Every structure is written in structure tokens, then in C-alpha cells.
Amino acid sequence: MAHVRHSHAQEYRKTITYSCSGDKLNDIVGQIERVGDKKYEVATISIGGNDFFFGTVAKDCIYKIERGISEEEAQENCDVHLDNVDELLRRQVKVDEIWTRYADTLRNIYSKVLNNNGLLIVTGYPRFFSDITNVDNDPCENLRTHWSLGRWFSINSKIPLRRDNRNRINDQVKQVNDRIREDVLPSLNNPNIIFVDIDPLYEDHRFCEPVPDPLGANNPAVWFTELNTNLATNEEFNPGPSLSEQIKTWRDAISQPFKPSPLQMAATFHPKKGGNRKVAEAVIYHMLKWATPQTNDVVTWGPAEHEMGFSPGGGLTRFQIEQNCVMINPRDNTAPTVFCDDGAHRAKIVTS
Numbered sequence: 001m002a003h004v005r006h007s008h009a010q011e012y013r014k015t016i017t018y019s020c021s022g023d024k025l026n027d028i029v030g031q032i033e034r035v036g037d038k039k040y041e042v043a044t045i046s047i048g049g050n051d052f053f054f055g056t057v058a059k060d061c062i063y064k065i066e067r068g069i070s071e072e073e074a075q076e077n078c079d080v081h082l083d084n085v086d087e088l089l090r091r092q093v094k095v096d097e098i099w100t101r102y103a104d105t106l107r108n109i110y111s112k113v114l115n116n117n118g119l120l121i122v123t124g125y126p127r128f129f130s131d132i133t134n135v136d137n138d139p140c141e142n143l144r145t146h147w148s149l150g151r152w153f154s155i156n157s158k159i160p161l162r163r164d165n166r167n168r169i170n171d172q173v174k175q176v177n178d179r180i181r182e183d184v185l186p187s188l189n190n191p192n193i194i195f196v197d198i199d200p201l202y203e204d205h206r207f208c209e210p211v212p213d214p215l216g217a218n219n220p221a222v223w224f225t226e227l228n229t230n231l232a233t234n235e236e237f238n239p240g241p242s243l244s245e246q247i248k249t250w251r252d253a254i255s256q257p258f259k260p261s262p263l264q265m266a267a268t269f270h271p272k273k274g275g276n277r278k279v280a281e282a283v284i285y286h287m288l289k290w291a292t293p294q295t296n297d298v299v300t301w302g303p304a305e306h307e308m309g310f311s312p313g314g315g316l317t318r319f320q321i322e323q324n325c326v327m328i329n330p331r332d333n334t335a336p337t338v339f340c341d342d343g344a345h346r347a348k349i350v351t352s
Contacts, residue, residue, distance in 0.1 A: 021266050059246075122180060198279050
């Protein structure tokens with residue numbers, strides 16, 4: 001789930017990705033080595049989830065699709081997984097070990113990858129499941145995930161998507177985000193290393209929303225992939241060492257002749273296009289807030305009003321830009337673009 005992206009200030013829409021799904025904090029050194037001697041203006045990173053076993057939650061609690069195990073035994077295995085994460089989050093010494101490495105990793109990236117006064121954007125993690133407070137309106141309480149191979153082969157998970165499990169997983173994601181924002185970044189004392197909380201961006205687009213298809217494997221309104229999502233590519237997939245071990249453990253536990261491909265397993269619980277697009281827009285907002293692009297564009301920060309004409313001799317259109325939003329108005333009078341810190345595009349036409 002880790003990724004590092006870099007962007008030249010002169011071409012701020014161009015990115016180079018050194019990400020590797022399944023990487024842990026210790027694996028970031030390899031990503032930095034692949035960058036070489038290059039220096040960039042902006043980098044983004046999302047890392048730490050696999051150090052808290054987010055990568056194995058699907059295997060242990062969501063897709064327990066192995067045979068020879070009862071529902072009670074499957075739930076016990078899930079409880080052990082969640083208990084281990086809780087213990088890791090509670091034990092101050094152990095957590096400090098991880099967070100010290102986390103802080104050191106960010107310092108390492110900043111010193112080796114970025115130019116002086118560059119910007120490092122650290123994104124957190126979105127919670128996977130919708131918050132369901134009304135038991136009668138919970139679409140997932142008795143729902144079991146499954147793995148299907150066409151219409152003729154399907155096997156259900158041993159345990160349903162129980163609310164208690166979902167709530168614990170969501171809470172663990174929140175705790176990791178809180179530690180990054182409240183403990184790690186302040187300890188760095190660098191205003192150019194910032195945290196962008198992407199969790200609110202996924203509101204109404206998580207698993208188990210109160211809709212007819214709460215898993216939404218191929219529903220673009222659900223922003224996470226699941227095991228049965230039709231992926232955009234079937235190319236050969238060569239995962240890194242950390243992810244390879246996770247996938248091998250998962251595949252070995254499935255006592256079936258037909259198993260999901262490594263790519264399907266690696267993609268599960270990762271964002272779809274809708275989630276990635278929303279996060280990218282929020283990141284762009286913070287990039288623009290950090291420095292005006294190296295172009296001739298007019299940048300207007302909200303709250304404000306901005307007038308522009310779209311054609312010679314035409315009238316002016318006045319836009320109202322909301323708080324925490326920015327409008328990029330190209331000098332050639334083509335249509336403006338609005339970015340907001342929540343990934344929205346809010347600007348009202350006041351007069352035309």
C-alpha cells in the first residue's frame with residue numbers, strides 16, 4: 001500500500017512512481033535507491049499500514065475462504081489478528097519503535113529525494129467500512145464475502161462481515177492516522193512535511209454503505225476493490241518480497257483447486273479510480289498551496305470572487321470560490337479548474 005510519487009515543479013502534472021504494494025517501512029530504502037541521484041520538488045507517500053498488518057486483514061477477517069475450518073475457528077483467527085494489531089497500537093515501547101522508524105523514513109526521503117524547501121505530502125489511510133449505527137439498516141451484518149470463478153465456482157467466507165469486526169478494523173485505521181498526524185509529523189519540526197487526511201474523502205464510498213450492492217466489486221461508487229473486482233489489466237504481476245510472502249501465505253491457506261491470482265489478491269482493498277482521483281485532487285490543492293505553479297496561470301485562493309471572459313468581445317463571468325479552494329485560470333482564457341482540500345471542485349457562477 002506504499003507509494004512514493006515525485007513531480008517536477010516545471011511540469012507539476014507529470015509524476016514518476018516508485019511504489020510497491022505491500023512494502024513496509026524498511027522497504028522504503030529500496031524505493032529511495034531506485035530514485036538515484038535525482039532531486040524533486042514534491043513527493044507523496046503513504047506508508048505504515050503493512051507494519052500494522054492492514055495487508056493481511058483481508059485474509060484473516062474478510063475472505064476466510066479455506067476449507068476444513070469452522071465459523072467459530074475462523075472468527076477466533078480473526079480475533080487473534082485484530083488483538084495483535086490492538087496490542088501493537090497499545091504498547092508504547094513497540095509503537096515507539098515503529099513510529100521512530102516512521103519519522104526516520106520521512107527524514108530520509110526529504111533529505112535524499114527532495115530539493116531544498118521541497119514538499120513532502122504524507123497521506124493517511126481511509127477507513128474501509130461505512131459507519132452503520134442503525135442495526136436494522138446494516139447491509140453487511142450477515143453478508144459473507146466470496147471468491148468466484150465465473151458462474152460455476154464460488155466459495156463463501158467462513159465468517160460474515162460482522163459489525164464488531166468492521167468497527168475494530170476502522171478504529172485501527174483511525175489510530176494509525178492519528179499517530180501520524182499528531183505524533184510523527186510534529187516531531188519532525190519541518191513545515192514542508194505535511195499530512196493530508198484522505199479518510200473524509202471516502203465518505204459514502206466505502207464498503208457496506210446502505211445500498212443494494214454493499215461490496216460493489218465492480219460498482220464505481222464503491223471506491224475499494226474486492227477479490228472479485230474485474231481489474232483493468234491481466235498483465236503478469238511480480239510483487240516485491242514483502243507482498244510475495246503475504247500472497248503465498250494467503251494462497252496456501254485456500255484448499256481449493258482454483259485460487260485468485262496474485263494480482264487479484266494484491267489489489268484487494270486498494271482504491272479504485274474514483275478514490276485515487278479524489279486523493280490526487282486533494283494532493284494537488286496542497287501542492288498549489290505550497291507554491292504557485294511555474295506557469296503564467298492566474299491562481300485565486302478562496303474565499304474570493306474572480307472575473308474572466310471566455311472569448312474576445314464576450315461578457316465577463318464572475319465565479320465565487322469557496323473557502324479552502326483554489327481556482328487555476330489559464331492565461332489563454334480556457335476553462336478554469338478548481339481544486340479544494342477535500343478533493344471537490346466547488347465554484348459558483350455568480351453572474352454571466
